[in-house]
Amino acid sequence: MVSERGARDRRPTMSDVAARVGVSRALVSLVFRNEPGASDETREKVFAAARELGYRPDSAAQMLARSRSKVLGVMLTVRNLFHADLVEGIYPVAERLGYEILLSGAAPPARDERKAVDALLGHRCEGLILLGGHLDTDYVTELGKRIPAVVVGRRFPGAEVDSVHVAEGKGVRQIIDYLVDLGHTSIVHIDGGDEAGSAERRRAYLSGMRRHGLAEHIRVLPGGHTEESGANAAQALLADRDRLPTAVFASNDRSAVGFLDTVWRAGLDVPGDVSVVGYDDNHLARLSHIDLTTVRQDPERQAELAVRAVVERLDEPRMRPRELVLQPSLVIRGSTGVPKH
Structure with missing residues (x-):
């Protein structure tokens, strides 16, 4: 007893x-x-x-008792603020469709993205949502043969996975057109390296500058999608103040924020001395003391499309891979203005 x-x-x-x-x-x-x-x-x-x-x-016991786990795995990068916005959008859509979400974070160099994905596979996830990242095409191709998957922010032509992203080039064209209309000609781009969307944004910058007859003003600084990369780019420009551009387009908002912090500490006025534009429209960009002009990618809509895509592929596994493209929009705030010279 x-x-x-x-x-x-x-x-x-x-x-x-x-x-x-x-x-x-x-x-x-x-x-x-x-x-x-x-x-x-x-x-x-x-x-x-x-x-x-x-x-x-006991949800774990319930999963084991069913033939389907009703769990979707999400691979994200821990310090990526845009991924956080996407995850916030993923949860409510998954819940409405009857699915639970399991997160697995990549935290380089200690935990790479393959480890993060392998952890999801080991927990009986039915489908995967891969947020950006650096997974190579061969790995994603093999992954798509094993489990329904959707990639957000990148494209993998030939792989059996769906993709969701914005029209990167259109967003950058809006930036360049806007800056040129303000009167800027000396526009520098802080590159995003091999991060999601960076190659498309770099190509669109080069194309946009040439389209406006500004090929001689093209200048691309190495960088990445971190505050440190933006700060390093700012230091490089400040080392030669005679060649300071009137506008800077950073590949993402985090890089733009790092750039802003460094030029402010150096005594420059934004947008008086230099206009700054980012890309993503994360929550930092909207803070009143940042007030960053940027391109909005609509993470809520991307999240909805990603969840629905992987659920539809679970129901129809023989569907052809789809590329779901959203239209970006330029959000104008206080970090940009007419050049002084």
Whole structure:
């Protein structure tokens, strides 16, 4: 026999709920799995008894009892603010469609993206949502043969995966057109290296400058999608103040924020001495003291498309890979203005 104290100390079980209501354990199991077989009155009694006893169903055990886990794995980069915006959008859509989300973060160099993906595969995820990243084409191609997957922010032509991204080139064209209309000709680009979207943004910058007859003013500084890369680019420009540009387009908002911090500390006025534009429209860009002109990528819509794409592929695994492209929009704030010279 279990003592009264032992009964209080141990974790309540589904059998305890069944005993409290006066029904079978099997019927309680049906209720928690939201399957037919119990009346509305019985369901209410079961949930009330569970609340009184402090019982919570074991989601892991429920997954093992089903042939499908109803879990989608999301691979993200831990310090990527845009990935955080995407994850916030993924959760509600997945919940509406009846799926749970399991996150696995890449934190280079200690934990690379393959390790993050392997962890998701080891937890019986039905499908994968891969946010940006540096996974190579061969790996993604093999991954697409094993499990339904969608990539957000990158394209992998030939791989059996769906992709969701904005029209990167169109966003950059909006930036260059806007800066030129303000009167800027000396426009520098801080490159994003091998980060998601960087190659497309770099090509669009070069094309846009040439289209406006500004080929002689083209200048690309090495960088990445971090505050440090933006700060390093700013230091490089400040080392030769006679060649300071009137405008800088950073490959993403984090880089732009690093650039802003460094030029402010050096005594430059933004946008008086230099206009600054980013790309992403993350929450930092909207802070009043940052007030960054940038390109919005609509992470909520990208998140919705990504979740729906992987769920549809679960239902129709033979579908051809799809490329879902959103239109970006330029958001004008206080970091840009008419050049002084």
